[in-house]
Amino acid sequence: MSAPAIAAVVIGRNEGERLIRCLRSLQGQVQQLIYVDSGSTDGSAAAARDLGAKVVDLDLSRPFTAARARNAGLAALSSRIELVQFADGDCELDPGWISAAADFMQTHPRAAAVCGRRRERFPEASVYNRLCDAEWNTPVGEATACGGDAMMRVAAVYTAGGYREGLIAGEEPELCLRLRRAGWQVWRLDAEMTLHDAQMLRFGQWWNRSRRAGHAFAEGAALHGAGPERHWVAETRRALAWGAVLPAAIAAAGLASPYLLLAALIYPAQVLRLSRRMGTEQALFSVLGKFAEATGALEFYWRRWRGTARGILEYK
Structure with a gap:
């Protein structure tokens, strides 16, 4: 089988160095790199352009949601792209994840989305980071949903109608539900996927x-x-x-x-x-x-x- 064309859509808002780590971890692994910015004021958009990403600036007159940002990234994809890796700007991709996920998608044609192990970068920094790290440790195998970091089949996402833009959270499980209703599958692989930096240090954040x-x-x-x-x-x-x-x-x-x-x-x-x-x-x-x-x-x-x-x- 010929290798599929893969893109990455990264979304973020004022992620600073975390965004730079994220984009660098994707360089050379995808054919198209897109960063969707939700009104950052820390120079994130300029930094992404310097790293070779195509930048999509969301319209400030409409409320920001992660779902809206991911749809904007989808709309900017080249027509030849078959698989898209979604990632949050506070995550760094594992070097082996893109190839592992793409190989799985090629051998499982009904798979619409695959995710792996997301880990917290600094679980020792706070109890709240540790709670996040435990939350990411979902069961391996066919799943009901994935999180914000996942590789998806572009055709399947378009067929399902994309993300529901009005949701302020829970947009991935909602999309996965519609994908599964359409006969697609969602999988959690036994593979390292991303390092996430929750930076959750206070009770109020949790x-x-x-x-x-x-x-x-x-x-x-x-x-x-x-x-x-x-x-x-x-x-x-x-x-x-x-x-x-x-x-x-x-x-x-x-x-x-x-x-x-x-x-x-x-x-x-x-x-x-x-x-x-x-x-x-x-x-x-x-x-x-x-x-x-x-x-x-x-x-x-x-x-x-x-x-x-x-x-x-x-x-x-």
Whole structure:
């Protein structure tokens, strides 16, 4: 089989040195290198041009989303491109990933997207970076979704209609759901793919990221929850149950009798239960994260009722 034409679409906003590392890791590995900039003010666009990337500057008059940026990158691809490697600007590609992913795509014609192991560059820098590193360690094999770093078959993405631009998060799982409904496959390979620099050092950053996840859960369930996949219905229900309904019920019961506030012990009990499976650190933040996720989900419902959309929610 002849080698497929491969491009890379990198998206970013004020990523600085991280973007330079990302683009350099792709030089010489792809036939077309595109960088989509979402209003950076740190010279990212100029640096990308100096490294030989074609730069697409998003229109400042419309809200930025990663989905919109990836679609803009797709639109800039040459017609001969068959495979596209998507990457976030804070990631560095492993030297062997492009060839490994392309080989898999050639031998698996129904594969629309493949991803590998994303790792945190500095997991020791904070508990929040360690949590990210654990989150990236998804099961190997056929999967339901990929993340922002993935190689995709251009024809499959176009057939599915591309990314849903209005989503502020969760755009990859939503696209993967539509791809799978169309008969395509998504795979997680047992191969190193990217080094990611979350640079998440403060509790507030982690809270905003978890809040964004809750918003994505609720919006994803609103879009596709009625389908056979029950897309993110369980995740939304867990967030609302543990992060909103149960605390409200305990507080209301405490008004009747202070002794009923002891029901709040269900939270440390849940941490202990989960720690047997995922360790104490992950269990603690999994339970805490439900409060942030519930906040994000409730914000989605509030805005939907009012007929307004939320802009991008950044944590860096």
